[in-house]
Amino acid sequence: MPNRPNPTIETAPAALFFDVDGTIVDSRKAFESDGELSSCAPSPAVCEAFRRLRARGHQAFICTGRTMNIIPPSLLELETAGIICGAGASIYIDGALRFSTHIPAPVLEGAVSRLVDLGVEVVFEGNELSVALMRPGGVYEVIEGIPTAHDLAGIRALAPAMEFEKISLYNRDVEPLLRVDDAFFTRHFTAADLGMGVSELTMHGVDKGSGIRHAVELLGAGSWRTYGFGDSENDLSMLAAVDVPVAMENALPQVKAVASHVTGPVEEDGVVAALEHFGLI
Numbered sequence: 001m002p003n004r005p006n007p008t009i010e011t012a013p014a015a016l017f018f019d020v021d022g023t024i025v026d027s028r029k030a031f032e033s034d035g036e037l038s039s040c041a042p043s044p045a046v047c048e049a050f051r052r053l054r055a056r057g058h059q060a061f062i063c064t065g066r067t068m069n070i071i072p073p074s075l076l077e078l079e080t081a082g083i084i085c086g087a088g089a090s091i092y093i094d095g096a097l098r099f100s101t102h103i104p105a106p107v108l109e110g111a112v113s114r115l116v117d118l119g120v121e122v123v124f125e126g127n128e129l130s131v132a133l134m135r136p137g138g139v140y141e142v143i144e145g146i147p148t149a150h151d152l153a154g155i156r157a158l159a160p161a162m163e164f165e166k167i168s169l170y171n172r173d174v175e176p177l178l179r180v181d182d183a184f185f186t187r188h189f190t191a192a193d194l195g196m197g198v199s200e201l202t203m204h205g206v207d208k209g210s211g212i213r214h215a216v217e218l219l220g221a222g223s224w225r226t227y228g229f230g231d232s233e234n235d236l237s238m239l240a241a242v243d244v245p246v247a248m249e250n251a252l253p254q255v256k257a258v259a260s261h262v263t264g265p266v267e268e269d270g271v272v273a274a275l276e277h278f279g280l281i
Helices: 028-032 044-055 105-118 152-158 171-178 184-188 208-219 233-241 253-258 270-277
Strands: 014-018 059-063 082-085 090-093 096-100 122-125 131-133 166-170 189-195 198-203 225-230 244-247
Touching (some): 059 208, 082 208, 105 184, 131 152, 233 244
Antiparallel strands (some): 166 198
């Protein structure tokens, strides 16, 4: 879709929702080199843009598939109005948890049983703790601080509360799960391609779009003009939920197709260019 002409400068406060990886943080090199995701930080230009948004009275939210326990200090230091994490499963406003939903225990147990049988390795992501389910003898080393389990008992030992918001896995393993004889995963989960060979599974009805709708309700009174910025498949629900959907130049084709504006790539601070284009900073 072609870019719209430069609109009149926004004077009323707006609510803005920013994906992290591939949008405000260039994490591709970390993925490609098996580096540490926590080392990927917003550029000085992006940090300054968020400061200017605050000064103008706009409400900026991080809207990420990451769960809270793998959101590094560099993102918290942006001092956003809130964080939608776990791809819509949890919402923090001014640092306080205001909404949260988890994968139900019976569904989680059923997923672990089938994943072990299939030998598929995944990460169960939660706000307090994430746990990697690996094949026997395997050790998870991609993201520092995430412990390894090899079965349901191991997961329970590490995370007795069993509170997980989503499942991350490699793209190559999505299709085998969708072909499980009893259609367990298709009955309970929605798959989204995050790019860079990684996908996530979230419970049906839980996505960035639902998170944004909850967040706008929590903001309270006011007529908010909403903007969304993203690049991957789990951003489609976010872009559908906002007034102005913005895609990065590095976005997947299906994301660009639904955007009203396509900005520059993440490595060139495309979000900053978009905020300037819309007169938000």
